[in-house]
Structure formats: C-alpha cells, structure tokens
Amino acid sequence: MKIDPLKDNLRHLYGDVAWFGVLAGTAMAYLSVYAARLGADAFQIALLTAGPAGLNLAFSLQSGRWLEGRPFPAVTFRSSIAHRVIYLLFIILPWTMPPRLQVWGMVGLVLIGAIPGTLLAIAFNATYAEIVPAEHRAHVTGRRNAYLAIALTSSVLASGQVLNRVAFPLNFQIVFAVGALGAVMSSYHLYGLRSVMPTAARADHPARPIGSLLRPGSFRLPDAPRLSIGLRYLTRSGGKPMVRLDLLRGSFGGVLVTLLVFYAVQHLPIPLFPVFWVQELGLSDAAIGVGQAGFYGTMFLSSLLAGPIRRRIGRRQLILVSAMLYGIYPLLNGLARNEWLVWAASLAGGAVWGLLNVGLIDFLFDNVPDGDRPAHMALHNLTMNAGILIGSLMGPLASDVIGLRQSMLAAAVLRLAVAGLFVFMKG
Secondary structure, eight states, X not given: OOOOHHHHHHHHHHHHHHHHHHHIIIIIHHHHHHHXXXXXXXXXXXXXXXXXXXXXXXXXXXXXXXXXXXXXXXXHHHHHHHHHHHHHHHHHHHHHSOHHHHHHHHHHHHHHHHHHHHHXXXXXXXXHHHHSOGGXXXXXXXHHHXXXXXXXXXXXXXXXXXXXXXXXXXXXXXXXXXXXXXXXXHHHHHHTOOOOSOGGGGSOOTTOOOOOSSOTTOOOOTTOOOOOTTGGGGGOOXXXXXXXXXXXXXXXXXXXXXXHHHHHHHHSSTTHHHHIIIIISOOOHHHHHHHHHHHHHHHHXXXXXXXXXXXXXXXXXXXXXXXXXXXXXXXXXXXXSSHHHHHHXXXXXXXXXXXXXXXXXXXHHHTSOGGGHHHHHHHHHHHHHHHHHHHHHHHHHHHHHHOHHXXXXXXXXXXXXXXXXXXXXXX
C-alpha cells in the first residue's frame, strides 16, 4: 500500500509534539523546582535560563549559516539527540553528586545542551516550513498545539502526584526518566520526517508564520514560553550579511528597543518563582504542578480565542490589552500567602500569554517587510536572547536588594509600564 508522504510527515509531527509535551510536562517543568528543593538560589536558577540564552545569542547566526544547503530534517533529528541526551544524565545526578554540587551539575548540563538546542530550534522551524505546505500550516499548528496542551497538562499533573507520593530524590528521578522517554520518542518521530516538497514550493507564505506555543531546543521556566517564529529565516541569508545594523536606523530600530525591554522585563521575575514557591511559601510539588498545568491549559484555550478576539477588537488593541494585563502573573504571585493565589495567577497568566503570544507575532510581522525577512528576523533573535539574558540576571540582583516578594511586585509594575511602549509603535 502506497503511503502518502504528507500524511506520514503529519503523523510524525503530531507524534513528536505529543511526546515533547511529555518531556515539557515532566523534566522541563520540574527542573527548576528540583534545583530549588536542593537549595539553589535565584541566581543559580537564573543560569538555567540566562546561560542558554547567552549561548543562543553567540551561536544562532553561525548555526543558521551552517544549515544553509543542508537537509533540515536530518539535522533536526541529529541535533535533537545531542540536545536531549542531557535528560538521561539528570536521572543519575543524585547518585553522583551531593546536593549543592548537583545544582551546578544541572547548570553545566543545561549549558552543554544549549548549543545543539540552538541548532535544533532553527532546524526544526526550517523543517516545519519545508515539509508542511503553507495552506496547511494554520491547521497543522493548531492541532500540534492541541496535542501539546493535552500531553503537557496531563504530564504536569501526573508528575506532581508522583513527586508527592514518592520519597525525595527518587521522585524526581522518576519524573526525569519519564521526561527522557518523552525525549527519545519525540526524536524518533523527528527521524521519520522527510522532505517531499519541490524546491519551488518551499517559499514561505508571508501570511502564515509558524505560531507554535512552545519551541523545541529551549529550557522552559514558569511564565517563560518563547516565541518560535522566524528562526527558519536564519537559514536563508543567500550569501547576504545576516546582521545589518543599518536596519536599526529606521523604524525597526524602535521595534527592537521595545521588544528588548519587553523580553528583559518578562524574564526578570522568572528565576524568582521556583525559589519563592519552595522556600518562601513551602508549596508541595503537587500544588506547583496544579499551577503549571493551569497556566498551560488556559494558555492553549486563550490562543484558540485570540483569532476571534483579534478580529473583533483589532491587532493593535489585542497587543495593548494583553500587554497591560501581562503583569498579573507576578502581581498575584507576589501577593500570595498560599497555593490559592498562585493557582489564580497561573490561570490568569496563561490566559494572558495565549493572547499576547498572538499579539507579539502580529506586531513583529507587521514591522518586517516581506522581501527582507532574514536580516530582520536575525536581529529579532539576537534581541530576544539579549533580553532573556539581561532580565534573567537582573531578577536575582533585585531579590538580593529588595527581597523575593518585593521583586515580583516590582516586576508586575514594570510589565505594566512596558505596555506603554507599544502605544507609540505602529504594529
């Protein structure tokens, strides 16, 4: 029986994201919580985000150039293996190191995995754009997001129960083992992807940017999903310079300044949440899991509603309203005395991010000309990672000066202030 290549690729794309959801809802979701349980401070947890961002900043352009002319699906599979092998190593950390050294061991493994992770993120975006026809991308992305939401939410909740019922540190080893299984199975499905489209059909459809809710190759922390759009453009310089500083002199320079401030403020409180939940509020792992499941559940639901809301109120109003509400997550966390307000923060924060994710994609692509996307998107990728690096390192400094709770409340105010920057932009 003849197999339809497109259907076979879609089967593997759906299998990949479902198993990636298992990885994201286990090892990735609880990595920072495990570090906090070991006594890690906010600076050490910040390195789990800032370190990969710094390496992405250094290697993304070189990775994009190296990928030009290479088979994207093959590179995607190989880089996924190199990136995800670290999840196997997390399982044995408690057997090889004392608690304090384990934290630094985790940071080291994350940094090692970040280099192939950068290549994976770029190669996967290019693969996705290559094997999924432009007219099908919206439908396929929607289904992938649905599978991701189901797998991630159920995995987070199940992991929380395991962590509550099994003794430490065996409980985290079990969660990391399940995450490693998800990583292996996700990579197996990436191996099955094949390029079947003729070269002439691989051009990007300007109105169909990839809008996945999570991006492969990164290490998530709470409230920190990253935009995955535009990475494939790093593979399409066509021999032209990817970093064009002349673009900063035009209106796009103001767009990048706005996004740099946004990304920095977005990540300022990120390293503080796990430390606050574990060491300040004393939440159980199950309670933390309920919060994270709520965040990603409402993020998916609101992303489904973002299109109708955008059509009703307009693109500009969508990003302004969602940006103004984005501070609700650190605000409610900063006011929390128990898990109830943390859960409320998660439900509200996920709903806001689902809308803001769509608004940011619109804002960015409204300010990027169709005929010159590679250079513009290269500058955006550098800006995003610079913002992550700056914000992730500023958060621990702020907590040392004014305290954990006060820093989260300050981050809420700053997120509200950043919304004002979008008022002056045309996006």
